[in-house]
Amino acid sequence: MVALQLGGAPAATLGEVKNRADLIIFWGSNPAESHPRHFTRYSGTAKGRMNPNGRKDRHVVVVDIRKTPSVKYSDEFIQIKPGNDYEVFTVMRMIANGHIPDTDMVGGIPLQTLIDLVERCKKARMGVLFFGQGITETKGKHQNSTAIYQFGKDMTKHSKFLTLPMRGHYNVVGSGNVMCWQTGYPFAVNFGKGYPRFNPGEFSVVDLLLRREPDVAVIVAAEPIDHLPYAAAKHLENIPTIVLDPRKTLTTKIAKVIIPVKHAGVSVEGTAYRMDHIPIKMQAVLESPWPKDDIPLSTIINRIKKIRSEEKKTDGGKAA
Amino acid sequence: MGIRIDNGEVIDPIHEEDCVSRSVHIKDGKIVKDAGKDAFVIDAKDCVVMAGGVDIHTHVAGPKVNFARLMTPEDHRYEHITREGGYERSGTGGVAATTYTTGYRYAEMGYTTIVEPAVPPLGARHAHEEMVDIPMLDKALFVLLGNSEIIFQYLEKGEQEKVKEYISWIMDATKAYSVKIVNPGGTNLWKYRGNLSDIDEKLRDFNVTPRQIINSIADAMTELGLPHPLHLHCNNIGLPDSYKTVIATINAMEGRPVHLTHLQFNSYGSSGKRKFNSQVPALADIINSNPNITIDVGQVVFGHTVTITADGPFEYHLHKLGGQKWYNGDVECEDGCGVVPYDYKRKSFVNCVQWAIGLELFLLIDDPWQVFLTTDHPNAGPFMAYPTIIKMLMDKDFRKEQISKISAEAQLEIPLKVLEREYSFYEIAVITRAGTAKRLGMTDKGHIGIGADGDIAIYRKSNDYEEMFSIPAYVIKDGEIVVKDGKVVKQVDGRTYYVKPTTGHADIKSDLEDFFENYYTININNYPVGLEYLHRPQLTPCLD
Numbered sequence: 001m002v003a004l005q006l007g008g009a010p011a012a013t014l015g016e017v018k019n020r021a022d023l024i025i026f027w028g029s030n031p032a033e034s035h036p037r038h039f040t041r042y043s044g045t046a047k048g049r050m051n052p053n054g055r056k057d058r059h060v061v062v063v064d065i066r067k068t069p070s071v072k073y074s075d076e077f078i079q080i081k082p083g084n085d086y087e088v089f090t091v092m093r094m095i096a097n098g099h100i101p102d103t104d105m106v107g108g109i110p111l112q113t114l115i116d117l118v119e120r121c122k123k124a125r126m127g128v129l130f131f132g133q134g135i136t137e138t139k140g141k142h143q144n145s146t147a148i149y150q151f152g153k154d155m156t157k158h159s160k161f162l163t164l165p166m167r168g169h170y171n172v173v174g175s176g177n178v179m180c181w182q183t184g185y186p187f188a189v190n191f192g193k194g195y196p197r198f199n200p201g202e203f204s205v206v207d208l209l210l211r212r213e214p215d216v217a218v219i220v221a222a223e224p225i226d227h228l229p230y231a232a233a234k235h236l237e238n239i240p241t242i243v244l245d246p247r248k249t250l251t252t253k254i255a256k257v258i259i260p261v262k263h264a265g266v267s268v269e270g271t272a273y274r275m276d277h278i279p280i281k282m283q284a285v286l287e288s289p290w291p292k293d294d295i296p297l298s299t300i301i302n303r304i305k306k307i308r309s310e311e312k313k314t315d316g317g318k319a320a
Numbered sequence: 321m322g323i324r325i326d327n328g329e330v331i332d333p334i335h336e337e338d339c340v341s342r343s344v345h346i347k348d349g350k351i352v353k354d355a356g357k358d359a360f361v362i363d364a365k366d367c368v369v370m371a372g373g374v375d376i377h378t379h380v381a382g383p384k385v386n387f388a389r390l391m392t393p394e395d396h397r398y399e400h401i402t403r404e405g406g407y408e409r410s411g412t413g414g415v416a417a418t419t420y421t422t423g424y425r426y427a428e429m430g431y432t433t434i435v436e437p438a439v440p441p442l443g444a445r446h447a448h449e450e451m452v453d454i455p456m457l458d459k460a461l462f463v464l465l466g467n468s469e470i471i472f473q474y475l476e477k478g479e480q481e482k483v484k485e486y487i488s489w490i491m492d493a494t495k496a497y498s499v500k501i502v503n504p505g506g507t508n509l510w511k512y513r514g515n516l517s518d519i520d521e522k523l524r525d526f527n528v529t530p531r532q533i534i535n536s537i538a539d540a541m542t543e544l545g546l547p548h549p550l551h552l553h554c555n556n557i558g559l560p561d562s563y564k565t566v567i568a569t570i571n572a573m574e575g576r577p578v579h580l581t582h583l584q585f586n587s588y589g590s591s592g593k594r595k596f597n598s599q600v601p602a603l604a605d606i607i608n609s610n611p612n613i614t615i616d617v618g619q620v621v622f623g624h625t626v627t628i629t630a631d632g633p634f635e636y637h638l639h640k641l642g643g644q645k646w647y648n649g650d651v652e653c654e655d656g657c658g659v660v661p662y663d664y665k666r667k668s669f670v671n672c673v674q675w676a677i678g679l680e681l682f683l684l685i686d687d688p689w690q691v692f693l694t695t696d697h698p699n700a701g702p703f704m705a706y707p708t709i710i711k712m713l714m715d716k717d718f719r720k721e722q723i724s725k726i727s728a729e730a731q732l733e734i735p736l737k738v739l740e741r742e743y744s745f746y747e748i749a750v751i752t753r754a755g756t757a758k759r760l761g762m763t764d765k766g767h768i769g770i771g772a773d774g775d776i777a778i779y780r781k782s783n784d785y786e787e788m789f790s791i792p793a794y795v796i797k798d799g800e801i802v803v804k805d806g807k808v809v810k811q812v813d814g815r816t817y818y819v820k821p822t823t824g825h826a827d828i829k830s831d832l833e834d835f836f837e838n839y840y841t842i843n844i845n846n847y848p849v850g851l852e853y854l855h856r857p858q859l860t861p862c863l864d
């Protein structure tokens with residue numbers, strides 16, 4: 001997200017990949033395990049307008065630190081040393097722009113392999129680089145994504161080339177979109193001053209918790225106890241927490257208040273945004289006795305508003 | 321309770337009322353003969369009374385607008401809204417403002433209706449979700465069809481009835497109000513990094529030309545009786561000699577009704593020392609003798625902005641020129657999109673010529689019913705600049721002062737330097753509400769006749785037209801006072817207008833099922849946007 005904010009990216013919806021891409025690179029991404037349907041529906045065996053034969057019409061490359069299960073579906077496997085993505089992309093950008101560095105190996109990869117890969121990218125009808133958490137959660141973080149997007153832009157001088165993140169968690173794209181149209185920012189938004197402010201590293205949830213700033217937490221459809229670093233999660237055990245979730249989770253275990261709610265896309269209809277930002281309407285398939293999650297939330301907000309206005313009345317507006 | 325506005329001067333061009341002293345009565349959200357004895361009375365002494373503003377073309381909702389917000393965090397920092405008075409939701413500003421801020425900012429200027437003009441069908445659900453979060457305004461969206469591969473397949477086979485049927489189907493599936501075409505065919509070629517430069521050039525995957533695309537869609541729209549005709553962003557936008565493409569396009573339309581959008585970006589020639597000049601005199605001549613054409617301007621505003629368009633190749637071109645951030649988002653089977661931040665500079669010869677071209681379009685097109693005020697928000701600048709633009713049109717001394725500030729080289733070359741015309745209040749009312757409402761076919765808007773929507777803007781007369789149109793004394797929406805002295809005092813939600821043309825012109829069911837199966841990555845049953853995504857949906861009937 002930060003990388004997108006910094007420089008933008010050449011992207012497309014997944015149907016473009018299906019219809020036109022003849023070169024697919026999975027970089028630090030293991031779709032065979034993390035996104036099993038991705039390969040058949042969009043990127044590997046899918047048939048499309050210019051790919052009538054599906055898999056035969058595409059060249060598939062896997063770049064990873066180890067031989068993942070995805071490798072057996074690929075035409076080419078390139079092994080990279082952990083933590084060297086930024087360096088390798090920088091060299092690939094140099095090659096793309098006509099500068100061959102004076103070295104034999106980069107990040108554990110023979111230089112000639114990179115020269116061949118860049119050449120293949122330049123000649124592609126449409127090349128697509130999918131990158132996964134193997135890149136964004138290792139050394140360099142959003143700098144790695146930035147380097148990838150820059151590589152995509154460099155490639156666009158020669159061929160149609162897309163750089164697409166493989167997003168993981170359910171509807172993380174949807175929450176980013178709504179935050180963005182309501183506040184201007186996709187995450188790490190602080191309303192403390194009465195208007196949205198953005199500063200990842202300061203207002204992101206891990207940083208707030210490590211500084212022990214929050215004195216109450218409302219947690220909606222998230223699993224911070226399981227997903228956050230231990231020291232950050234620890235603070236949640238020391239403050240009142242209100243958790244909205246239909247399931248028992250590690251987070252509900254520490255909750256002071258649990259409000260069971262309907263599961264969006266399971267027991268209540270809703271909209272989820274796919275990793276390529278296409279919103280999909282989700283149908284309700286199961287009955288549930290619990291309310292939709294917006295009902296307890298608006299009840300809480302309205303109650304706070306009422307208490308606030310009563311306070312104002314009794315102390316003559318001093319509280320305001 | 322009703323509202324009666326006394327002592328104001330009514331400007332209602334649809335009824336040819338020009339500063340008529342009369343009362344205006346509003347009750348139950350509509351203009352009525354008599355609001356009753358208990359009506360709340362607004363004293364509009366020394367004020368003009370107009371219908372609420374209607375913006376025919378402003379990019380405010382949908383996937384590419386949201387990418388523009390995402391890519392301009394630095395821009396949100398210097399302007400924010402906190403919850404107070406009628407402002408129920410906080411937000412941030414900048415040119416790509418948040419949804420709530422957008423609604424407030426329009427209302428503060430006396431606007432009550434807007435059109436989001438460029439939504440790819442797959443983005444319609446997203447655009448509607450955002451529009452629910454834009455308060456204060458009635459809204460509508462145009463769906464993008466100029467690079468639709470389904471339509472291309474039908475065009476290859478000459479199946480015009482199927483084109484018509486598909487347009488009906490897709491308008492219903494996206495809850496659209498009308499159809500827009502952006503760079504017909506060019507955005508499709510961008511899927512191979514290409515573009516096209518001539519309206520008779522063939523595409524790569526389809527035996528189809530831009531001429532066929534615009535004619536076929538325009539004909540289908542006329543036959544379906546859509547209230548707003550084809551809304552067209554021509555090929556070759558932003559390039560020297562793009563005016564030739566406009567002339568070729570107008571000729572190709574052969575008298576069919578068409579709205580040419582943000583024509584400023586297509587009015588460039590290649591003469592002069594810098595091989596870039598204004599061709600507005602030539603274009604205005606043609607428009608003046610072709611009543612089937614309307615345009616909106618896309619007036620350049622100096623300063624920082626962010627460009628957003630479905631014209632993928634154009635955005636890449638702009639990115640290469642300026643080296644700015646660039647987002648590209650091709651949409652499968654349908655269209656594309658690009659986002660690039662941009663600065664219009666008074667030092668830049670090209671930017672100054674562009675700025676002058678906008679004003680020249682306003683001043684050289686004789687009939688104000690053919691030319692509408694837009695900045696193609698935010699492409700040429702933010703809509704918040706409308707009051708300044710109005711002042712440049714109404715006050716030639718102010719305009720000349722502005723001309724004196726631009727690049728000296730540009731000052732010498734621009735046709736604008738000799739233009740003396742000044743707009744009247746009446747003409748301003750045409751280009752900001754009466755004309756746009758009429759061209760949109762929104763019969764209850766843009767005027768103050770009995771039965772019209774109770775959407776009114778009351779402006780205090782002043783010699784400083786910028787101040788006058790920035791700070792309305794009152795704005796009334798659906799019969800309620802929502803803005804006082806330029807500040808929102810009550811938040812309300814508007815309607816979403818949509819059109820549902822007739823179907824049954826041809827059987828396309830199995831074609832669509834095959835197409836979705838072969839080329840889309842989404843199931844056809846999950847594709848249509850239902851009415852549950854619209855707030856206060858308002859069906860607008862087709863013409864007979």
Ligand SMILES: [Zn+2]
Nearest residue numbers: 377582696699
């Ligand atoms: Zn536009």
